[in-house]
Amino acid sequence: MKIIIVENELYLAQSIASKLVENGFDTEIFSSIKEAMNSNGDVYLLSTNLPGQNTSPLITKFKEKIVILMVSYINNDTVGEPLKLGAKDYIVKPFMIEELLRKIEHYQEYQNLRKKTALYHEYMQNLLKEIKLDFEMEKLTYPLVIQTNYQRLVDKLVFEYAHHNNTLLTFVPLGNNGWKEKIEENGRKSLLYVTEIHLIKKAEREKLFSMLEGHDFILCSTSELETPFPTITLNTDSKLYDQNEILTIDDYVKFIVNSFQYKFPDTELSKKLGISRKSLWEKRKKYDLFKKK
Structure with missing residues (x-):
């Protein structure tokens, strides 16, 4: 990982770079916004105390990277506006290198999660692209049981709904061990998508229905099923x-x-x-x- 340091106080920039190198990072120092505009880094440590220089173009250009502001004081110009433009965070000078490393690690993990999420979404779209779905998303309410002759039809409905409504989704296949713990740990934080109910026995189904009370969920069944919840049929x-x-x-x-x-x-x-x-x-x-x- 390469870290670009944009700081006109050379001694401070070199001190930060030295400590980052000790922790395994590659660094490059620039004293002006103009020079840094042609750089190529993963993380940008940007001083907001650069006399006569406008930091906005650099933040705008590299907002998909990790831009952390190094500020001497906090106000709208040094923190508020830059964050609106796309900077990820700020750190107040003087700071401990450990604090900076924690921020870098946090946003690195965040970016990796975003990339994984985009990959999985692209994969699901490709996997389900041939399935024609004739259902008005705005009419979908839950809790809900959907009886279908083809589970992937419901897969497409649920994943598209979650994506378009920015809804956090938890997948609960009942054929896997640990499905009870998954429901309990969810704590009503996300929409549960429950499948493979044909794989559990009748006594376990009753336990499942009891556990689902009070949760937001969509349960998919490929056969007729009696439940205490609203049920619709979606076939193809x-x-x-x-x-x-x-x-x-x-x-x-x-x-x-x-x-x-x-x-x-x-x-x-x-x-x-x-x-x-x-x-x-x-x-x-x-x-x-x-x-x-």
Whole structure:
């Protein structure tokens, strides 16, 4: 990690740099904003006591990095406005190097978490992108039980809802050990997304319902389920075929026809399915799978 120090008091800058190097950091010192604008660091220690210099351009340019202000006193000009522009924090001179290291470590962890969150969100979007969701998000309320013929449909609904509403989500798959502790530790801090209820016994289900009382949650069930909570049904006629999903023969045929009917003529499509053209036509009629003109 490289730390850029922007400070016109050379002795102070060198003293800070020396202590940071002792703690394993690479450092570079600049005495002016103009020079530092062309730098490339991970953390910027920016003095707000630079006579005749405007710190705003540097903060704006590097606001995605970790910008920590080094201030002699606290007011709107030295702290308030710079924080609004994108600086992450401030530290008052003189300061102990241990205090500075704690701040750097804290914001480094914060940035890493942001990157991981962005990665997981991008992955989930890609994983669920083929699933068509016809549900008005603003009508979703909880607690709620959703009965479905395809869990990934509900996955998409819940993850999109949490993302668009900036809602903290806790995933509780009941097939994993420790689901009880997960619910207890949540302390009503986040929205619980509960799945795999078919994997627990009836007595455990009653315990689950008791534990969920008072929590905000969405419970997904792939079969009919009696619960004391509001319940809706959300199904799809175009379930995706993947290695984790066992479809009925009819569901498989519907999926293949919906997915490939514009790519192959009926002669080839029926051949690939191992059925006759007449049988394919009958299935089109039965499930209303005719091509849209």
